[in-house]
Amino acid sequence: MTWQGTTLHLQGDVDRGSVDAFAEALVAACAEPPALPLTLDMAELELEDGVSVARMITALRALAARHGPLQLRAAPQMLAHTLYKAGILNTGAVALEAPRQEEATTAN
Numbered sequence: 001m002t003w004q005g006t007t008l009h010l011q012g013d014v015d016r017g018s019v020d021a022f023a024e025a026l027v028a029a030c031a032e033p034p035a036l037p038l039t040l041d042m043a044e045l046e047l048e049d050g051v052s053v054a055r056m057i058t059a060l061r062a063l064a065a066r067h068g069p070l071q072l073r074a075a076p077q078m079l080a081h082t083l084y085k086a087g088i089l090n091t092g093a094v095a096l097e098a099p100r101q102e103e104a105t106t107a108n
Contacts, residue, residue: 001025006035007073011044016051023059030063038067043074043100053078057086064093071095077102 002009008029014022030038040060047053056079064070069092072080080099088094 001029003029003034006033006037007039007041008033009041009044013046013048014052014056015048019047019052019055022052023055026059027062030067033067036067037069037071038063039071039073039097041073042076042079045076047076047079050078053082057082057088060094061088069093069095071097072099073097075099 001011008026010026012018012022047056053076060070060072060083072083072094075083075096077100080096083089083094083096089096
């Protein structure tokens with residue numbers, strides 16, 4: 001995670017085994033943000049399973065409650081979809097900017 005102005009760039013492959021440590025590091029990195037509002041750039045972040053998506057939503061809710069609305073740039077498609085389905089985007093606590101469209105794959 002690296003800051004650039006008010007944008008925190010998130011990167012890596014996160015799964016059920018690493019999501020708790022990642023979410024804790026995210027909350028710690030945002031404990032004293034350089035300025036508000038916060039933007040989380042997720043272009044280089046992969047959430048590998050449903051557990052990692054659910055835990056990230058919990059962390060995002062905590063950040064939004066503490067710092068105000070969050071802007072998520074290039075959020076993974078499953079995270080964006082889950083935020084929508086859970087009604088979190090309707091509250092104004094989290095906003096999406098250019099969520100990613102994942103390529104469909106087929107098994108051969």
